[in-house]
Amino acid sequence: MARLTIESLRKSFASTVAVDDFSLDVADGELVCLLGPSGSGKSTILRMIGGFEQPTSGAIRIDGQDVSRLPPDRRPTGMVFQSHALWSHMNVFNNIAFGLKLRRLPRSEIRRKVEEALELVGLGGYGHRQTFQLSGGQQQRVALARSLVLEPKILLLDEPFASLDQHLRERLREEVRDIQQRLGITTLFVTHGQDEALAMADRIVVLRNGQCEQADAPDIIYRNPQTQFVAGFIGQMNFIAANVEGGTFRHPHVSIAVGVQDGPAVLAVRPEALGLAATDGEAGATVLRSTDFGSHIMVDVELADGTRLKAMTSPSIRWERGARARLVPAAYALYRDNRLVDSGRVEGRATTAASLDVVRVTV
Amino acid sequence: MADTATASATGGSEPAIGRGLKGLLLVALPVFLVGWLIIYPIIAAIVSTLFVEATDGVQFSTASYRFFFSDPYSRANLALTLWTTGVCAVLLLLVGLPIALYLRFSTSRFADLVQSLAIFPMFVPSIILSYALIRTIGPNGTVDILLNAVGLPKIPSPYLTPWGPVIGLVWDNLPLTVLMLTAGLAGISNSAVEAARDVGAGPIRVFWHIILPRMGNSILVTISFTVLGIFSSFTLPYVLGPASPEMMGPFMLRTFNDLYDPLNAKTQAVISFVFCLFFGIFYVWSIARNQRSQSR
Numbered sequence: 001m002a003r004l005t006i007e008s009l010r011k012s013f014a015s016t017v018a019v020d021d022f023s024l025d026v027a028d029g030e031l032v033c034l035l036g037p038s039g040s041g042k043s044t045i046l047r048m049i050g051g052f053e054q055p056t057s058g059a060i061r062i063d064g065q066d067v068s069r070l071p072p073d074r075r076p077t078g079m080v081f082q083s084h085a086l087w088s089h090m091n092v093f094n095n096i097a098f099g100l101k102l103r104r105l106p107r108s109e110i111r112r113k114v115e116e117a118l119e120l121v122g123l124g125g126y127g128h129r130q131t132f133q134l135s136g137g138q139q140q141r142v143a144l145a146r147s148l149v150l151e152p153k154i155l156l157l158d159e160p161f162a163s164l165d166q167h168l169r170e171r172l173r174e175e176v177r178d179i180q181q182r183l184g185i186t187t188l189f190v191t192h193g194q195d196e197a198l199a200m201a202d203r204i205v206v207l208r209n210g211q212c213e214q215a216d217a218p219d220i221i222y223r224n225p226q227t228q229f230v231a232g233f234i235g236q237m238n239f240i241a242a243n244v245e246g247g248t249f250r251h252p253h254v255s256i257a258v259g260v261q262d263g264p265a266v267l268a269v270r271p272e273a274l275g276l277a278a279t280d281g282e283a284g285a286t287v288l289r290s291t292d293f294g295s296h297i298m299v300d301v302e303l304a305d306g307t308r309l310k311a312m313t314s315p316s317i318r319w320e321r322g323a324r325a326r327l328v329p330a331a332y333a334l335y336r337d338n339r340l341v342d343s344g345r346v347e348g349r350a351t352t353a354a355s356l357d358v359v360r361v362t363v
Numbered sequence: 364m365a366d367t368a369t370a371s372a373t374g375g376s377e378p379a380i381g382r383g384l385k386g387l388l389l390v391a392l393p394v395f396l397v398g399w400l401i402i403y404p405i406i407a408a409i410v411s412t413l414f415v416e417a418t419d420g421v422q423f424s425t426a427s428y429r430f431f432f433s434d435p436y437s438r439a440n441l442a443l444t445l446w447t448t449g450v451c452a453v454l455l456l457l458v459g460l461p462i463a464l465y466l467r468f469s470t471s472r473f474a475d476l477v478q479s480l481a482i483f484p485m486f487v488p489s490i491i492l493s494y495a496l497i498r499t500i501g502p503n504g505t506v507d508i509l510l511n512a513v514g515l516p517k518i519p520s521p522y523l524t525p526w527g528p529v530i531g532l533v534w535d536n537l538p539l540t541v542l543m544l545t546a547g548l549a550g551i552s553n554s555a556v557e558a559a560r561d562v563g564a565g566p567i568r569v570f571w572h573i574i575l576p577r578m579g580n581s582i583l584v585t586i587s588f589t590v591l592g593i594f595s596s597f598t599l600p601y602v603l604g605p606a607s608p609e610m611m612g613p614f615m616l617r618t619f620n621d622l623y624d625p626l627n628a629k630t631q632a633v634i635s636f637v638f639c640l641f642f643g644i645f646y647v648w649s650i651a652r653n654q655r656s657q658s659r
């Protein structure tokens with residue numbers, strides 16, 4: 001039940017700037033995913049909110065109160081670590097009860113709360129177990145229960161499922177999402193997996209070199225990436241670099257009228273928005289490989305300049321290796337110096353001879 | 364030797380015999396040395412204190428032990444030795460644990476300096492340390508001179524009091540204590556400590572509830588290890604300690620050398636040995652317990 005405000009947060013270590021002028025506003029009950037490549041500062045941001053790292057400058061406010069100088073034990077935050085960090089000399093019950101005991105709650109209440117927390121993470125009756133008698137996923141859930149039982153205002157999760165297998169991960173992330181929504185805890189979730197972020201988050205923050213590239217709802221991040229980096233980082237994306245001349249993006253294989261000043265630019269097209277049309281002309285791209293995924297076929301093509309692209313086509317047409325294909329983009333985005341400068345749909349403008357065998361798959 | 368003979372007699376392929384022989388030869392030397400230089404003298408000493416020559420041949424007698432435990436001076440020496448050992452063990456933990464904690468959890472570059480300072484006493488021979496201590500905290504030593512220079516009274520010097528050896532022994536044993544405690548602390552992960560901070564434990568509670576319970580074994584090992592060395596120490600108590608009562612090390616030497624009384628010197632040695640054996644067994648037991656708990 002809390003609002004988290006981060007204002008131009010900075011953290012520099014001896015040789016690196018890990019977080020650079022990062023600002024974020026997380027609403028009450030919102031789940032925000034921090035996404036970014038390794039070393040982009042995700043953990044550092046989380047550790048500064050939890051109090052394990054001192055910001056070089058900037059402020060962290062929880063419900064308006066500046067907590068950035070408080071030690072971790074006096075912050076209303078709960079953190080679940082990547083390496084669950086259970087205390088091996090205590091059993092499951094005592095691991096969860098430790099924080100309550102520190103708060104000097106009556107015994108009966110501690111017992112009740114711990115059992116509730118265990119029930120919440122689906123481990124009812126596991127209290128007497130030793131931590132080494134649990135599987136990895138169960139340990140991770142105990143770590144989650146240990147944080148939840150204290151009813152933190154802000155829940156911080158740093159790649160909590162990184163060490164688990166795909167199946168367990170998917171199940172746990174649904175459980176976490178469930179619990180988070182039921183309790184309405186404001187949550188910050190760090191992950192490497194964009195699937196995880198797209199599936200769970202109310203909002204995704206894409207980080208790069210300690211800076212925020214874009215912070216938006218998952219569908220906007222996916223459909224409307226504001227920078228070339230985000231476009232390439234989330235989902236699959238084809239990039240074609242060329243020049244804009246006289247209001248047209250000119251490339252030997254694609255020409256699109258765009259509303260941008262002349263100069264170099266990068267055209268971005270999702271595989272599902274890239275159609276292929278058979279052609280005999282030398283101007284066609286060469287098919288390298290086509291992979292059948294059942295519901296669709298992923299065709300890898302190579303342009304004359306060596307650029308490789310992926311096109312998602314309908315399974316009704318087979319593409320042989322070495323065949324020639326014309327590119328038929330249905331929607332595009334145009335970037336210049338990492339910034340979005342234009343985007344739109346192509347309504348048959350670039351494909352003058354839209355023939356019957358053109359396959360367009362749009363989402 | 365007899366074993367190797369039977370091994371080759373019972374047969375087996377050539378290389379196996381060769382290997383078995385090599386293995387036996389490898390352990391034979393240390394086993395032989397331990398037997399000859401340690402086990403045999405111990406048994407010989409115990410036997411020679413219990414079977415003494417009387418007028419009518421060799422007789423079993425516990426007279427020397429009865430003398431030791433009835434003689435107030437001998438008892439005082441034993442008590443002083445136990446007192447010194449106990450006080451040193453407590454002081455070593457009190458001084459060593461904070462240093463070890465600092466070394467384990469500090470991230471500043473200053474920690475390297477502290478580490479080398481803490482290890483430094485290991486390279487100083489006890490005899491040099493003894494005289495250095497006399498020059499600093501002895502009568503009219505550096506401390507007295509400094510105090511005098513600012514017009515303060517002299518310190519009551521610990522030199523030639525029971526606190527003399529205590530100070531020397533703590534200084535001498537600190538490196539080993541710190542090293543062993545740091546090794547024990549290495550098993551406690553940063554995230555375990557951070558998780559405890561996260562649920563609301565301040566530094567003291569983290570130490571009490573998270574660090575200490577997992578340190579139990581390494582503290583036991585450290586104590587029994589240092590206590591073994593302190594109990595039978597000689598140089599520091601000899602140079603820094605009082606003349607009477609004295610610790611067991613100097614006591615034995617004086618009984619043997621100055622009083623020409625080998626029987627009582629040997630009795631004192633056996634009694635010291637029994638105490639050390641007790642600490643030794645404690646040490647082995649705590650290591651075994653540690654291994655058991657880790658293998659879980």
Ligand SMILES: Nc1ncnc2c1ncn2[C@@H]1O[C@H](COP(=O)(O)OP(=O)(O)OP(=O)(O)O)[C@@H](O)[C@H]1O
Pocket residue numbers: 013014016017018036037038039040041042043044045192
């Ligand atoms: N204690 C530290 N001392 C020095 N540099 C650090 C420290 N912690 C992190 N860094 C640096 O700060 C940058 C950001 O690190 P951080 O751990 O936040 O990355 P991350 O986004 O969590 O990466 P990953 O996805 O691999 O966990 C990295 O370049 C890292 O090397």
Ligand SMILES: [Mg+2]
Pocket residue numbers: 042043044
């Ligand atoms: Mg990280």
